[in-house]
Amino acid sequence: MTIAALLGNPNVGKTTLFNALTGSNQYVGNWPGVTVEKKEGYIDKSIKIVDLPGIYALDTYSNEEKISKNFLLNENVDVIINIVDASNLSRNLYLTMQLKQFKKPIVLILNMIDVAEFKGINIDFNKLSKELNVTVIPISASKGKGIDKVKMLLMSSNFLKHLDDNDYHFNSEQDTYEYIESILKKCITYSKKNIVTPTEKIDKIVLNKFWAYPIFLTCLYFIFKFTFSYVGQPMSDFLDSSLNDYLVPIVENLLSSSSPWFKSLIIDGVIGGVGSVVVFLPVILSLFLGISFLEDSGYMARAAFIMDKLMRKMGLSGKAFIPMIVGFGCSVPGIMSARTLESEKDRRLTALLVPLMSCNARLPVYALFASIFFPKNQTLVVFSLYILGILLAFLVGLIFKNTLFKKDEEPFVIELPEYKMPEMRSLFIHTWDKGKGFLKKAGTIIFSISVIVWFLSNFNFNGMTDINSSFLSNIGRFINPIFIPLGFGKWQNSVSLLTGLMAKEVVVGTMGVIYGGDLSQALKTAFTPLSAYSFLVFVLLYTPCVSVIATMKKEYGLKMTAFSISYQLILAWIVSFIVYNAGKLVF
Structure with missing residues (x-):
């Protein structure tokens, strides 16, 4: 089997090309020992393509560069x-010059050739191929042009033999950049000057000092509107009604002759726990589709640039905003991606702030409560939680900057790629990867916790019992006084937060098991709109799941992990207390 390594700078269309070449024949995991995504795909089962992390060079020490070089x-x-x-x-x-020194056959893919032509950049491909002594293929990956030619070349039986005869040596005494310029002078001519590209026109508006922040917030708002008003939440409501109105009665009928405890385990434990979480899959997919659209279009790099000024006030550069954006998906890769920051101070401070970004695991909790207590304002309520997380991260960062992290700031350098219309196939593949992770968690962690919660809520030392006399109720009543001042002081809610330490989606699963039956109606008796919002604020801010805690310990040690757990618990309690008690004065 032929093994091909796919490399390139960030934002050059590497993922789009990878998806176009391999289609659905992809396998996604992590590189051994690090949480950096590893993608492998196949062409016709005879060529394996390994999509290496996007890098600018091979001469520094980030994890991405180490992985590619090794x-x-x-x-x-x-x-x-x-x-x-x-x-x-x-x-x-x-x-490219650095890759030539590995003495491997190289196929140089010139992507965005249409953009180059628009700018009046005319490339002599044959001459460039001869000068670099590599095979050169021009393509436009986002439009699907040239992809077939790449496939045909890779699948050619004489292809590798021809490349093995190539000479990969160049004058190492000459500067790599001087050598590049000398080649480009021979291979490129310019037919236009002073061209104002569509990207430059858009950036005059998007990066305008008055419009930048309103546009950024508007983009986020419309993503949430798309998620909760138009696509995600309506589909979740349909799944929820289908589950309760059709699936549950069918299962009840099938289990009519079974023992009461087994029937309860399946309906209340498995379906009530796992099912109440899985119905929110459309919400998660819709949100990630929106965020992926912003990433692939080139706007997310602008968001980091826009946020640089605010991040500086926290003692961080705009580059630290990228791990925080990643944290909207999951705090684990968000904390891991902080490794790419230059200073130890930036890495530690960013890792402490990333868990305040609202990860997708919290989304089922938001969606459930917003649909029950704020049906006419779901988008606004959920949007406010995300904004609250960002604002509190800014405030906490400001405090930490002036107390724990009094060191010099690092310079901020980021490339702003050309805007492009995201390739829909790539968007859907990326979104589905996130969805598969959610379903995997539902089939493992959430399933296991749901069964454990069912057992604890139906048994005590004397055997099977009423839920109010169960192990779970005793645990809940022990920790319940902590939450009474926050407005949601019932043992069922306390236990749900406790099990949420395993995975935030489990909060909903636990409630589905404990309250049983019509969960929406049960929650209406347990919460008011104000206490429901206070509960959501606590879910946003309190200690993250065990996976995040384990990652923090691995990266930064036990002391910083303990500090992170403690400060988030305290912050969550204080903010929820303020929200609830201030709300009582107003409403």
Whole structure:
């Protein structure tokens, strides 16, 4: 089997090319020992393509660069597919020069050739191929142009043999950048000057000092509107009604002759716990589809640039905003991606703030409570929680900057890619990857906790019992006084927060098991709109799940992990207390 390593700078269309070449024949995991995504795909079962992390060079020490370098050195790579931005070759070819030194066959993919042509950049592909002594193929990955030619080349039986005859040596005494410029002078001519590109026109508005922040907030708001008003929540409501009106009666009928405890386990434990979480899959998929659209369009890099000024007030650069954006998906990769920041101070401070970003695991809790208590304002309520997390991260960062992290700030350098219309296939594949992770968690952690919660809520030392005399009720009543001043002081709610330490989705699953029957009606008797919002604020801010805690301990040690757990618990209690008690004065 032929093994091809796919490399390129960030934002050059590497993922789009990978998806176009491999289609659905992809396998996603993590590189051994680090939470950096590892993608492998196949062409016709004869060519394996390994999508390596996006990097600018191989001469520094980020995890992404180490992974790429070690893979090229230690794995049996047959060919390197190096994708570059055709409109910015002078920068992109720096990595190409470094790749040539591995003495592997290289196929140089010139992506965004349409953008280069619009800018009046005319590339002599044959001459560039001869100068670099590599195979050159121009493509437009987002439009699907040139993909078939890449496939045909990789599948050609004489392809590798031809490449093995190539000479990969260049003058190492010459600066890599001087060498690149000398080549480009021979291969590129310019037919237009002073071209104002669509990207430049858009950036005059999007990066305007008066409009930048309102536009950013508006983009986020419309993503939540799409999620909770138009697509995600309506589909979740349909699934929920289908589950309760059709599936549960069918299962009850099938189990009519079973023992009461087994029937309760299946309906109240498994369906009530797992089912009450799984119905929110459309909400999660819709939200990630929106966020992925912003990422693939090139706007998220602008968001980091926009946030730089505010981040500076916290002692961080705009680059730290990227791990926080990742944290909207999951805090684990958000904390891990803080590794890419230059200073230890930035890494630690960012890791402490990332859990305040509202991860997708909290979304089922938000969606459930917002649909019950705020049916006409679901979008606004959920949006407010995300904004609250960002504002509190800013406030906490400001406090930590002036107390725990009094050190110099780091410079901020980020590339702003060309805007492009995201490729829908790539969007859906990326979104489904997140959905599969959610379903996997539902089938493992949430299922296990639901069964445990069912057992604890139906048994005590004397055997099967009423829920009010169960193990679970005793645990809940022990910790319940902590939450009474916050407005949701019932033992059922306390226990749900406790089990939420395993995974935040379990909060809903636990409530589905404990309250049973019509969960919406049960919650209406347990909460008021004000106490419901106070509960959501606590869920937003309190100690993250065990996976996040384990990651924090692995990355930064026990002392910082204990501090993170403690400060988030205290912060969650204080803010929820303020929300509830201030709300009572107003409403």
